[in-house]
Amino acid sequence: MDVLTVTALRKRFGPVEAVDGVSFTVGAGEAVALLGPNGAGKTTTLHMVLGLTRPDSGTVEMFGHDMTRDRARALARANFAASYLHLPAVLRVEEVLTVYAHLYALRRPAVRVAEMLELLEIGHLRRQRFARLSSGQQTRVLLAKALLNDPGLLILDEPTANLDPDAADRIRRLLAEQAARSGRAMLITSHNMREVERMCDRVHFVSGGRIVATGSAAELAGAYGVDDLEAVFLRVARGGGPA
Ligand SMILES: Nc1ncnc2c1ncn2[C@@H]1O[C@H](COP(=O)(O)OP(=O)(O)OP(=O)(O)O)[C@@H](O)[C@H]1O
Numbered sequence: 199m200d201v202l203t204v205t206a207l208r209k210r211f212g213p214v215e216a217v218d219g220v221s222f223t224v225g226a227g228e229a230v231a232l233l234g235p236n237g238a239g240k241t242t243t244l245h246m247v248l249g250l251t252r253p254d255s256g257t258v259e260m261f262g263h264d265m266t267r268d269r270a271r272a273l274a275r276a277n278f279a280a281s282y283l284h285l286p287a288v289l290r291v292e293e294v295l296t297v298y299a300h301l302y303a304l305r306r307p308a309v310r311v312a313e314m315l316e317l318l319e320i321g322h323l324r325r326q327r328f329a330r331l332s333s334g335q336q337t338r339v340l341l342a343k344a345l346l347n348d349p350g351l352l353i354l355d356e357p358t359a360n361l362d363p364d365a366a367d368r369i370r371r372l373l374a375e376q377a378a379r380s381g382r383a384m385l386i387t388s389h390n391m392r393e394v395e396r397m398c399d400r401v402h403f404v405s406g407g408r409i410v411a412t413g414s415a416a417e418l419a420g421a422y423g424v425d426d427l428e429a430v431f432l433r434v435a436r437g438g439g440p441a
Contacts, residue, residue: 200225201351201383202247207256209242216242218407220256224351229377229384231394233427234404235435240387241280243404244355247385248278260351279344280355281337287329291320291339294328295346302347314342317372333360341369345376352377354386358393366390370397391428401427403434410434 202224209217217239224230232240245251247258249269258265263272285294295314299307315321318338323331328339337360344352357373358366374397377384388394394401395415403411403418411418411434415427422430423441433439 201261202385203257203259204243204247205257205259207243207246207258208254209239209246209251210254215407217246217253220404220407220409222402222409222412224383224385226350226383227377227381228400229374229386229398231398231401232385232387232404233389233391233394233401233431238404239407240404241355244278244353244385244387248276248353249273275347275349276351276353277344277347277349278353278355279337279340279357281333281340281359282355283340285328285336285339285343288327290325290327291315291331292324294339295342298343298346304347310346314346317345318342319368334362334365337361338365338369341373348380349382351383351385354384354388356388357386358388358390366393373397391426391431395427403430405434411440 200223205221207217207220220243222230232243234240242251246253249265260272261275265272286297289297292311295311296307299311304310315324318341320338320342323335328336331339341357358369361369370393376382386398399414401413401415401418402409413421418430419426421440422433424430424433
């Protein structure tokens with residue numbers, strides 16, 4: 199069953215056709231990546247998926263609910279993390295997570311917050327104000343917030359952008375293990391091709407607001423006659439086609 203169905207999404211900002219007819223699905227337990235050069239339309243697509251940006255046309259259906267008509271129910275089983283999100287800066291880490299645990303109407307908020315502090319290895323930061331954290335520490339708190347409601351669909355805009363290689367590796371493992379165990383679906387954007395190779399079952403290359411290539415990392419490398427996704431990216435970004 200598909201948890202997310204995106205159909206013919208379009209969004210124009212003035213003269214810029216940011217998203218120009220994007221369609222894809224994410225199945226239960228599937229990890230799907232949107233890749234592409236800066237300005238390709240990935241974040242705009244994610245924001246339309248989340249109902250943060252209203253599409254000019256096209257539809258988004260999440261867990262069978264239409265995003266325009268029934269946003270609250272569509273999003274009840276989803277969550278989102280991005281390094282540009284701002285959590286309440288003056289609150290301490292534990293307080294931030296507690297606010298979200300209540301917003302999500304979790305049954306045992308204190309227990310769940312404690313679990314997330316341990317899972318993301320941020321227990322030692324629980325009394326620090328969010329604004330005072332390093333960017334990598336903030337990323338962990340944002341991921342803790344995104345996992346609080348045990349989402350069936352986790353949407354991540356560059357999930358490890360601020361993390362050191364060791365922390366990024368641990369977070370990738372954590373997300374992949376959790377997804378495998380719970381059947382969680384993920385929709386990810388990333389500029390880290392190895393991350394995508396490791397985490398994602400399917401990749402959509404976006405260029406100029408359109409999906410221009412789709413497949414698993416191995417399928418795409420084969421189609422373009424190159425060794426890995428990084429090389430596919432360079433070919434696609436520079437206007438090259440399959441071999
Ligand atoms: N709110 C906005 N107002 C005007 N133009 C916008 C707005 N948001 C995005 N754009 C434009 O839409 C295009 C797509 O931007 P988007 O952020 O979706 O790209 P992206 O693929 O996520 O890029 P990056 O890899 O740099 O994050 C860009 O040309 C951008 O300047």
